[in-house]
Amino acid sequence: MSANDRRAAPRTAVVWDVLDPLLAGGALDVLDIGGGTGGSAVRIAELGHRVSVIDPSPDALASLDRRAREQGVEVSGRQGDLSDLLDVVAPDSVDLVLCHGVLEVVDDPRSAVATIRRVLRPGGHLSLLLAQRHAAVVARAMAGHFAQARSLLDDAAGRESHARTGRTGRRFTRDEAAELLLGADFEVVSTHGVRVFADLVPGSLLDLEPGAAGALVELERAVAGRAEYLPLATQVHLLAR
16 A cells, blocks of 8 residues: 555545445446546546546646546546536436535535535435534644634634635534535435544654554544544535435
């Protein structure tokens, strides 16, 4: 395993544990919104699924195309974002949508989730990965950014900070994320904390200590579904139907 893989595995294993059973059946039409250079899309295409990526960056889409060609798979890349999703994706045409790290920066998360609901087929799934506010408060405070930590404590203050500075994205609690999904007529299937410890462990430890990366992955898996550890997670992952 390369150094990059050792560092990435503890940050992504929990999400893939949720997605892998969905991807184990027949070929699906999968849409990765904000999929960038294709880290997830190419992996899914290698499993035999039909994958499209929507991303606003032409540079990222060019990197996606190179990565797909290097791996010998086909991934469709289209320039756009959630605001014009229905212009490039037909309603009721997708079995699985990945929306990872995107709602933090959209103007209207409620409208965005409702739009995603429209492109999904009946029985389709949404994989939603969001930055989680409680951990962000702790991270800001530990870095000495006490005013930012205070502003993130409350939902309204956190969003005002984002709009004013343009630097800090919106953060969500588990309940806020679930409310967004329920408001768009989704059913929440599962909720997990992601990167509970992974961001606190020095990368050098994973590189130098034999077996450390694997042990950290198992620890992340062990705490991902435990409610008491969710406030410590950098991200929250919700699977919805």
